[in-house]
Amino acid sequence: MAVGKRKIECPLYAEGTAVSEEDIKTRKVTHYEDHPDIRYSWTAGQAISRFLNGLKEGKILGVKCDGCKRIMVPPRMFCELCYKPIDGWVELKDTGTILTYSISYIDPDARPLPKPIVVALIQIDGASQNMAIMHLIGEIEPEKVYVGMRVKAVWKPENEREGSVTDIKYWKPLEG
Amino acid sequence: MVAIVGVGFCGFNSTTPDLSWKEIVYEAAIKAYSDAGINPRRDVDSFVTCEEDFWEGVAISDEFVPDQLGAVVKPTCTVCSDFLYGLATAYMQIKSGLAEIVVLEAHSKASDLKTLGNAIRHAMDPIWLRPISRAHPYYLAALEMQIYMCERGLCEEDVARVVVKNKNNALLNPSAPYAANVKLEDVMRSPKVFDPLKKMEIAQTSDGAVILVVASDEVARKLTDTPIWIKGIGWWTETNSYDTASFSALYAYKAAKMAYKMAGIANPVKEVDFAEVDDRFAFKELQHIEALQFANKFEVARLLRDGYFDRDGVIPVNVSGGSLGVGNLLECTGGQKTLEVILQLRGEAGKRQIDAEVGVAQVWRYLPTFSGAVAVLGV
Known part of the structure; x- marks a missing residue:
């Protein structure tokens, strides 16, 4: 008999029997726990170093390629499409347009976040198509964010900037 | 081909x-x-x-x-x-x-x-190997070195000579950051940081x-x-763990067999002109020379002492300076060995150029493995 024709009483999902914290504590589940300490310090290199130093000065820097005519951000020393060295540096505006966004309510441990986090891909003004940077949206009710919304960077005070993508605190709606 | x-x-x-x-x-x-x-x-x-x-x-x-x-x-x-x-x-x-x-x-x-040590440690079995020791996992190489020296009857100088040869070979290689004019007594004075393994016998990254x-x-x-031409290539894995290994670089022997068979090499001593082998711990070079069948297992140390594997010897080994001279390049280690074989075969090895038509590149997958690969290249 086709399943669809039967009256199915069980729920659409089955919970099964979860392993409880007690089971683990009492070693009912045999295991060995280890917390590896593996640390890195990634060299930023030529292109990203200049980009990060630019952020410290409150500037978003990009590079241009005379082959494909793209303005690229984040910058790189070579154009990956034309496969040749880049042709120069340009300073971009700290304004842009939201390409896509999402409102997150849950942290990586599946716990509710105290406040929803809005992450967006922001197409930077002056950069070529598909040259967006990922960042946070603030100073707006999450539900009011939309694709195509114009935004502007909110920078940390100069003395707090350290040459990191977080030197921009978040992006806020551009009025007008 | x-x-x-x-x-x-x-x-x-x-x-x-x-x-x-x-x-x-x-x-x-x-x-x-x-x-x-x-x-x-x-x-x-x-x-x-x-x-x-x-x-x-x-x-x-x-x-x-x-x-x-x-x-x-x-x-x-x-x-x-x-x-x-x-x-x-x-x-x-x-x-x-x-x-x-x-x-x-x-x-x-x-x-x-x-934290190189902790990354290597992360490759060890988490349940029955990792909890045993908090020492830097270079001790795993020392465990293997100890039994290998016992089985082959090697003395400390036999292993130390690998460092002397390779670091001096590296002096002719402009891309070898660990080149050094060291003598046997310098290596012998190097502290045994993982007895019997000396500090200078470990390739730095x-x-x-x-x-x-x-x-x-x-x-x-x-x-x-x-x-x-890639005349032959082979790879092989022995076992995943230190408690079940043979400690005689069987992986290199089997990988070499596979590569030699493909290359139609029956007598490596006569048919191979030189080799770049994995020497990220000095004793490993002796093991690998043996596994590549360049010498009988009880003759490797004596032949090394007699200059058989020197840059002007019968089968020069690690003319580039090896990993002891160039450094441990992680997954690029076999790359450096292959590079050297290519440059030598093309006649582009500069001051360290030797005369060769067939060369072997051999690599081990490093601690804590018993795996490796071998390539036979020729003009």
Whole structure:
């Protein structure tokens, strides 16, 4: 008999029997726990170093390629499409347009976040198509964010900037 | 046959604070493409890269590969192993007819990794090996060295001579950051940090990248007058753990058998001119010379002492300076060994040039493994 024709009483999902914290504590589940300490310090290199130093000065820097005519951000020393060295540096505006966004309510441990986090891909003004940077949206009710919304960077005070993508605190709606 | 038609490298340096790993790879790749006379955006059918996430510090690290290789929107795959395993993959892709030109890449940015010991430790069985000792896992090499020395009747000097030979060979290699004019007494004075293993017998890490352009027979003959042929290639794994290993580099012996068979080599001593072997711990070179059948297992140390494996010896081993001179390049270690064999066979090895027509590159998958690969290259 086709399943669809039967009256199915069980729920659409089955919970099964979860392993409880007690089971683990009492070693009912045999295991060995280890917390590896593996640390890195990634060299930023030529292109990203200049980009990060630019952020410290409150500037978003990009590079241009005379082959494909793209303005690229984040910058790189070579154009990956034309496969040749880049042709120069340009300073971009700290304004842009939201390409896509999402409102997150849950942290990586599946716990509710105290406040929803809005992450967006922001197409930077002056950069070529598909040259967006990922960042946070603030100073707006999450539900009011939309694709195509114009935004502007909110920078940390100069003395707090350290040459990191977080030197921009978040992006806020551009009025007008 | 399948041939190597282009080679490029960047490095090798103990640290590279001015360049990101991507910029290192770009520099090496540009050189390889210019050497082969190809445009990666137009001419390459497939890209093979070799990397291990824990060395890189990012998961799914192969996703970061295409840009700097010119491989954007192209077939790309990663072999999570040493460069020589990647060479086998490139070889198979060409032999199967899937590709005519394959680019092979491996790099090391070991200087970005702050806790090498803990990364190696992370490769040990988490339940019955990791909890035993908090010592730096170099002790695993010392365990193997101890039993190998006992079984072969080796004295400390026998192992120390490997360091003397390789670090001095490296003096002729401008890309060998650990080259040094050391004498036997210098090595003998080096502290036994993991008894019986001495500090100077451990290769320190270095940064760099090696890129090859590999091509089918027909394409290779069109591209170059000096193709380097891949005559044989082999790889082998013995066991996953220290409690079940043979401690005689069986992996290298079996991988060599496979490669020699393919190359039609019956007597390696007569048919191989020189070799670059894995010497990331000095005693490993002795093991690997034995496994490659360049000497009887009880004769290796005596022959080394007599200069048989010197740069002007019967079978020069690690003319480049080996990993003791060039540094431990992680998954690019086999890359450096292959690079040296290619440069020697092409006559482009500069001051350290030897006269050779057939060379062997051999690599071990490093601690804590019993795996390795061997390639036989020839003109």
